[in-house]
Amino acid sequence: MKNFVIAITTYNRVEYLKKCIHTWVETKNNNVSWVLVVADDGSTDGTLDYLSSLNIENTTIVILQNNRLGVHQQMNTILSSLENTDYDFCFKVDDDITFLKPGWDKLYYETAQQTGSHHLIFCDENWCSEQFLEKPKTEKTLIGNVPMLHAHGFFYTFSPEVIKKVGSMDTQSFGFRGMGHVDFSMRCARAGYTNEDTPWDVLNSNQYISATKQDYKSVLPNSTTAAYDEFNRKRKEEIIQDKQRVFIPQKDIDPDIYIKFKGDLIKALSDKVTNFEVEKSELISWYENEFSTQKKWYSNRFDYLPNWYIKLGKIFKLFK
Numbered sequence: 001m002k003n004f005v006i007a008i009t010t011y012n013r014v015e016y017l018k019k020c021i022h023t024w025v026e027t028k029n030n031n032v033s034w035v036l037v038v039a040d041d042g043s044t045d046g047t048l049d050y051l052s053s054l055n056i057e058n059t060t061i062v063i064l065q066n067n068r069l070g071v072h073q074q075m076n077t078i079l080s081s082l083e084n085t086d087y088d089f090c091f092k093v094d095d096d097i098t099f100l101k102p103g104w105d106k107l108y109y110e111t112a113q114q115t116g117s118h119h120l121i122f123c124d125e126n127w128c129s130e131q132f133l134e135k136p137k138t139e140k141t142l143i144g145n146v147p148m149l150h151a152h153g154f155f156y157t158f159s160p161e162v163i164k165k166v167g168s169m170d171t172q173s174f175g176f177r178g179m180g181h182v183d184f185s186m187r188c189a190r191a192g193y194t195n196e197d198t199p200w201d202v203l204n205s206n207q208y209i210s211a212t213k214q215d216y217k218s219v220l221p222n223s224t225t226a227a228y229d230e231f232n233r234k235r236k237e238e239i240i241q242d243k244q245r246v247f248i249p250q251k252d253i254d255p256d257i258y259i260k261f262k263g264d265l266i267k268a269l270s271d272k273v274t275n276f277e278v279e280k281s282e283l284i285s286w287y288e289n290e291f292s293t294q295k296k297w298y299s300n301r302f303d304y305l306p307n308w309y310i311k312l313g314k315i316f317k318l319f320k
């Protein structure tokens with residue numbers, strides 16, 4: 001019997017997570033042995049209560065309780081947990097993935113075995129379609145829709161062989177969030193497990209999987225993450241395009257990575273406010289609305305306001 005792993009990263013999106021796991025249970029291949037690994041990043045919305053209530057037939061459940069480590073370090077905790085797990089194939093998914101019908105796991109596994117492309121990356125046809133290639137690249141049962149630098153990160157596969165050659169997420173270079181999955185996929189391509197120009201997906205994948213949400217709930221405000229990503233993109237792209245990079249060893253967990261991220265976020269937003277007056281009003285509007293909620297929550301729980309909010313307030317001239 002084959003041993004499959006589905007590994008999910010999540011943070012404060014319990015309703016997404018419930019749908020993801022429910023649709024996985026309804027569509028998964030029951031002729032294989034499963035391990036469900038969920039890495040939670042310190043959720044406060046009932047996620048852990050929900051996970052502790054799970055009892056899924058023919059499935060070993062592993063819950064990793066983290067605390068604001070970010071998506072890259074979350075992934076590395078999953079890889080650490082798999083070091084002592086006997087598995088043939090792993091599906092890494094975000095909590096907002098929905099499985100539409102049975103057969104997706106067999107499709108991805110068999111395609112990987114037949115083509116040697118063990119690192120397959122699901123590409124949602126409705127997600128950021130402006131980034132798509134003018135004409136998809138195809139090869140047998142594989143399809144590439146986007147340039148590697150726009151590789152999606154909400155569903156991808158790997159085998160133990162991939163991890164031996166590629167290693168882990170580079171948290172030192174990519175921090176709390178942003179493009180670490182692209183770097184991982186590029187290194188997989190250099191090791192021969194996907195295409196370096198356009199990451200391979202399986203043909204007809206969108207019949208089986210979806211990542212599209214009408215009312216998408218992001219963990220951080222989109223304007224905030226956009227400012228951070230734009231501020232750091234050039235530096236990160238240069239790292240990704242270093243052709244010598246393949247294997248990245250696992251690093252010790254950095255418990256202060258979220259604090260560093262908030263510092264980087266302030267730098268990025270400061271740059272945005274200084275250089276883009278048009279977007280300044282959007283950020284100030286978000287901050288004013290968000291601050292009233294945060295002020296009440298922090299005051300009730302801790303009787304003080306977080307320094308990073310006060311710093312942002314000074315940037316936006318809400319505080320003197």
